[in-house]
Amino acid sequence: MKGKGRRNSPQHPKAGTPSPSSWLEGLVISHLGQGLAVETPDGNIILCQTRRRLGDVAVGDRVKWAPSEDGVQGRVEEVLPRSSMLIRPGYAGKLKVVAANLDRVFIVISPSPAPDWLLVDQYLAVCEFRQIPAEIIYNKIDLAEDRDHALAELNDYVRIGYPVHPVSAHKGLGMVELKHALHGHCSIFAGQSGVGKSSLTNTLLPEKNLRTGEISERSGLGRHTTTAATLYNLPEGGYLIDSPGVAVFGLAEIKGQDLAWGYREFQAHIGHCRFNDCRHINDKGCAVREGVENGEIAPARHLRYLKLLDKLAQPDTVWE
Ligand SMILES: Nc1nc2c(ncn2[C@@H]2O[C@H](COP(=O)(O)OP(=O)(O)OP(=O)(O)O)[C@@H](O)[C@H]2O)c(=O)[nH]1
Numbered sequence: 001m002k003g004k005g006r007r008n009s010p011q012h013p014k015a016g017t018p019s020p021s022s023w024l025e026g027l028v029i030s031h032l033g034q035g036l037a038v039e040t041p042d043g044n045i046i047l048c049q050t051r052r053r054l055g056d057v058a059v060g061d062r063v064k065w066a067p068s069e070d071g072v073q074g075r076v077e078e079v080l081p082r083s084s085m086l087i088r089p090g091y092a093g094k095l096k097v098v099a100a101n102l103d104r105v106f107i108v109i110s111p112s113p114a115p116d117w118l119l120v121d122q123y124l125a126v127c128e129f130r131q132i133p134a135e136i137i138y139n140k141i142d143l144a145e146d147r148d149h150a151l152a153e154l155n156d157y158v159r160i161g162y163p164v165h166p167v168s169a170h171k172g173l174g175m176v177e178l179k180h181a182l183h184g185h186c187s188i189f190a191g192q193s194g195v196g197k198s199s200l201t202n203t204l205l206p207e208k209n210l211r212t213g214e215i216s217e218r219s220g221l222g223r224h225t226t227t228a229a230t231l232y233n234l235p236e237g238g239y240l241i242d243s244p245g246v247a248v249f250g251l252a253e254i255k256g257q258d259l260a261w262g263y264r265e266f267q268a269h270i271g272h273c274r275f276n277d278c279r280h281i282n283d284k285g286c287a288v289r290e291g292v293e294n295g296e297i298a299p300a301r302h303l304r305y306l307k308l309l310d311k312l313a314q315p316d317t318v319w320e
């Protein structure tokens with residue numbers, strides 16, 4: 001990777017700044033109160049600050065970092081090119097990268113708290129735009145009074161090709177299949193607070209793997225902020241990011257006129273609408289509406305599309 005895709009390299013390194021040839025590779029595994037936790041290829045964890053004006057550095061980023069003179073800490077000098085990223089709105093209208101280099105998003109839902117289907121659609125739309133395959137985990141299946149009924153609610157998603165994994169972190173149900181789906185991928189768990197993302201993560205990790213609290217312990221970095229997304233290495237390759245609540249990604253970058261593309265079952269219809277600027281609401285000759293009427297598109301999904309469209313049109317919408 002040396003010299004390849006190098007961005008933001010300092011033009012005139014200051015005296016005392018280690019030269020790029022001494023930079024080391026690392027993987028950002030969490031944001032701590034005092035800086036970034038960066039994992040080295042040999043499994044050490046170093047607390048790093050970031051070089052000024054480097055821009056966002058996110059969990060999952062592969063970076064080049066320079067050790068400090070005492071060798072205890074480091075400074076991230078460069079972020080290597082990303083294969084993908086998830087973004088959310090930050091302060092002052094700026095966008096913030098929250099996770100990088102993912103190739104799977106697992107949306108976690110549960111019977112309690114009950115699924116927020118609008119949020120599920122929102123996540124799926126973002127994944128369509130970012131071209132990251134998404135899957136759905138139905139956790140706490142042990143709590144579902146009628147399992148078949150609970151899973152039937154997901155039929156609309158199964159029909160359009162989203163894999164659904166019914167599991168229970170507590171009872172260990174469905175975990176073998178879930179492990180298989182995660183195997184070798186760089187994945188993130190996203191979903192409402194309390195659906196069991198951290199419980200699942202803990203169940204999936206072997207004893208020797210890092211747990212949230214241990215990152216601070218092993219690296220002597222002090223308390224870990226419980227609000228931070230954290231990356232864990234999966235025993236057979238790939239990694240998993242456990243994220244806090246829903247604040248991981250929003251529709252920040254999607255414009256109203258593009259939202260229909262985020263509904264994958266609309267895609268084949270969109271080009272057949274009578275008008276190029278069809279909004280797929282009540283427009284004349286709308287092929288998406290026809291799809292709803294003839295049963296090719298689930299009415300519930302189309303209704304939620306209308307709701308999200310509405311949300312996008314509100315200038316003061318605060319995206320979670
Ligand atoms: N019955 C049951 N409870 C579960 C299961 N998985 C998790 N829980 C419980 O659900 C609650 C929330 O679990 P967490 O793992 O903290 O949820 P989370 O999604 O990480 O929540 P945030 O970190 O706030 O986003 C805890 O009380 C867990 O014990 C399950 O499979 N069955």
Ligand SMILES: [Mg+2]
Binds near residue numbers: 198199242245
């Ligand atoms: Mg959690």
Ligand SMILES: [Zn+2]
Binds near residue numbers: 274281283285287289
């Ligand atoms: Zn249309």
